[in-house]
Structure formats: C-alpha cells, structure tokens
Amino acid sequence: MSNGAYARRGHLARVVAAVILMVTLLGLPSGCGALAVGPATAEPPPSGALVLSFIDVGQGGSTLVQSGGESFLIDAGRPEEGPEVVDFLRSRGVEELDGLVVTHPDADHIGGVPEVLGAMPVQEVYVSDRSPGGSLEAAFLEAVEEEEAELTEVGAGDELVWGASEITVLSPPEGGFSEDNDNSVATLIEHGPDPETGRVLLTGDAEARAEEYMSQGPETGPLAVLKVGHHGSSTSTTPLFLSRFRPQVAVISVGEDNGYGHPTPQTLRRLRTVGSEVFRTDEQGDVIVTLHEGELEVAVSGDG
Structure with missing residues (x-):
C-alpha cells in the first residue's frame, strides 16, 4: 500500500484531500493557529509524538492511540466495521496491539472488537467493571479467551503507562452510575513535559x-483534544463539563445522515462558545491528530 492511500471502503479508497491545523500550543491562547493544506499519509508516527486516529466507522467509535512505539485501540465500531478497523490499523503499520479498551458494551463500540482480536495479537484488554452483559459482550469475552489476551477491569483513579504517555482513568467511579452510557471508561492521556x-x-x-x-475531580484543566461524548448527543458535552476542560480541538465520531440527529445543534453551539475547533468523521472521514514538540496537527482523509 502506498503511503498516500488507504486500502479501505470505496469512498476512502484514496485520500481526496487533507486539512492540517497547525496550532503552536506553547505561548498561544486556546484556539489560535494557522490553517495549512497537506496530504494525509499512512507514515509511521514521528519519534516522540502522540498520534490519535479517530477512525471513520460510521455511527460508532474507534480510536487508535500511538505513543512511544506502542499502539492501543479504544473501541472498534459495529460488527460490520471490524474488517475496516483492521485494515486501518494495518495501514498505520500496526500488526500488534499493546492494549485494547472497550469503553462499554454498546454494539457501535464493542461490535468490531472480536474481528480485531482474531486479526492480530492483543496484549491486554481493558474494560469497566460496570458492564451490563448481553450477547455482544458474550461474543467479545469468548474472543478474549480464545486469543488468550489478559483482561483487566479499570475504574476512576487507575493509572497506566502507554508508551511515552501517562493515562489516568477518570470514570466510572466505584459503584458506577445507573445509566450504561455513563459507565463508559473515560481516559485522560497526558503526553510531553507541559501538561x-x-x-x-x-x-x-x-x-x-x-x-x-469528572468535572468535580482533580484532573480538570484545558485540553488539547476532546473526543466528544456520545457522538455529539445533547445529553453530553454539557456547559459545566466544557467550562472545566475547555478543549482546543473537538472530534465527533458520528455517522452520516444518522437517525439520531447527532451531533445536535446544542452540542455544536456549546463547542463554538468555548472556542473549540470541531472535526467530524461524517464530514471529513478519518481524523488523525498528532501532538509533537508543542505543536498540534490535524489531518483528515475526506474533503468535507
């Protein structure tokens, strides 16, 4: 496969265009930066960089995190998106995962995970201990057992090291919440010397x-990047939450013309109010964010 193309579904058979947002984070206020144009390639991450690939899986979620020579996947979309996720991972040079996080057992997050587990070695799988179960989760657990991956339950306060990045699990707390979505595993990634x-x-x-x-916890503060909760639903990305975290870049993983109205006008308005630059997988395809030496670069695979 050439570095300038992704061997993926038809509308991503080749990279149509890329927009790169260069934000010199050191010494500049949130939201400042210059807009440039360049190719979205499948080159390996620069040395010392944190690279996050928000994969276009339609109405679902899947994010590849690469840091310090290690690769971690968070969710894998619906069952039918599993092969596309595997193709994307390989296009980024990933043949083995150091870890895989299942945020919660909804079909649009856990469904493609068995495909990934069957396609490549996965060292460790992280899950919440507040899982409600169900047939999809049963298939996932069977795949974990078959592939002999280590299964680890995580919750608020747990700390991990992913390559050159430090991870803090911010939610769910012990005892969890009454709603399944609220029991999603939320991870804060910190990379580089300047928090x-x-x-x-x-x-x-x-x-x-x-x-x-999370807004009442000790880890509040400005963010370089936020993956917007629940695909831009009005029940997430609340004014309180944004006032405590204030992301410079917000990425919404969402399906084109989905039946839920995601992202909602309220969510987009809240993000604009705090000055976030918004990227959407339904309009721009895969969104690849690179944090390196105080700069933030966003490349997209579509022309939206």
Missing part, C-alpha cells in the same frame, strides 16, 4: 452524570 499542551480526553458515550463527576 497544558499534551492533554487528551476520550470519554466513550459518557453523558451528563459522568461528565459532572
């Missing part, structure tokens, strides 16, 4: 109750 320029928050489908809990 103001290397913080990324990924919250699965967490909604208002989980966001309130």
Whole structure:
C-alpha cells in the first residue's frame, strides 16, 4: 500500500484531500493557529509524538492511540466495521496491539472488537467493571479467551503507562452510575513535559452524570483534544463539563445522515462558545491528530 492511500471502503479508497491545523500550543491562547493544506499519509508516527486516529466507522467509535512505539485501540465500531478497523490499523503499520479498551458494551463500540482480536495479537484488554452483559459482550469475552489476551477491569483513579504517555482513568467511579452510557471508561492521556499542551480526553458515550463527576475531580484543566461524548448527543458535552476542560480541538465520531440527529445543534453551539475547533468523521472521514514538540496537527482523509 502506498503511503498516500488507504486500502479501505470505496469512498476512502484514496485520500481526496487533507486539512492540517497547525496550532503552536506553547505561548498561544486556546484556539489560535494557522490553517495549512497537506496530504494525509499512512507514515509511521514521528519519534516522540502522540498520534490519535479517530477512525471513520460510521455511527460508532474507534480510536487508535500511538505513543512511544506502542499502539492501543479504544473501541472498534459495529460488527460490520471490524474488517475496516483492521485494515486501518494495518495501514498505520500496526500488526500488534499493546492494549485494547472497550469503553462499554454498546454494539457501535464493542461490535468490531472480536474481528480485531482474531486479526492480530492483543496484549491486554481493558474494560469497566460496570458492564451490563448481553450477547455482544458474550461474543467479545469468548474472543478474549480464545486469543488468550489478559483482561483487566479499570475504574476512576487507575493509572497506566502507554508508551511515552501517562493515562489516568477518570470514570466510572466505584459503584458506577445507573445509566450504561455513563459507565463508559473515560481516559485522560497526558503526553510531553507541559501538561497544558499534551492533554487528551476520550470519554466513550459518557453523558451528563459522568461528565459532572469528572468535572468535580482533580484532573480538570484545558485540553488539547476532546473526543466528544456520545457522538455529539445533547445529553453530553454539557456547559459545566466544557467550562472545566475547555478543549482546543473537538472530534465527533458520528455517522452520516444518522437517525439520531447527532451531533445536535446544542452540542455544536456549546463547542463554538468555548472556542473549540470541531472535526467530524461524517464530514471529513478519518481524523488523525498528532501532538509533537508543542505543536498540534490535524489531518483528515475526506474533503468535507
């Protein structure tokens, strides 16, 4: 496969265009930066960089995290998206995963995971201990057992190291919440020497109750990148949450013309109010974010 193309579904058979947002984070206020144009390639991550690939899986979620020579996947979309996720991973040079996080057992997050587990070695699988179960989760657990991956339950306060990045699990707390979405595993990634320029928050489908809990915790502060919760639903990305975390870049993983109205006008308006630059997989395809030496670069695979 050439570096300038992804061997994926028809509308991503080749990269049509890329927009790169260069934000010099050091010394600049949130939202500042210059807009440039360049190719979205499948080159390996630069040395010392944190690279997050928000994969276009339609109405679902799947994010590849690459740091310090290690690769981690968070969710894998619906069952039918599993092969596309595997193709994307391989296009980024990933033949083995150091870890895989299942934020919660909804079909649009856990469905493609068995395909990934069957396609490549996975060292460790992270899950919440607040899982409600179900047939999809049963298939997932069977795949974990077959592939002999280590299964680890995580919750608020747990700390991990992914390559050159430090991970703090912000939610769910012990005892969890009454709503399944709020029990999504939420991970804060911190990369580089300056915490103001290397913080990324990924919250699965967490909604208002989980966001309130995270907003009252010790890890609040500006973010370089936020993966917007629950595909841009109005029940997530609350004003309180945004006031405590204030992302420079917000990525919404969402399906084109989905039947839920995601992302909602309320969510987009809230993000504009705090000055976030918004990227959407339904309009721009795969969204690839690179944090490296105080700079933030966003490349997209579509022309939206």
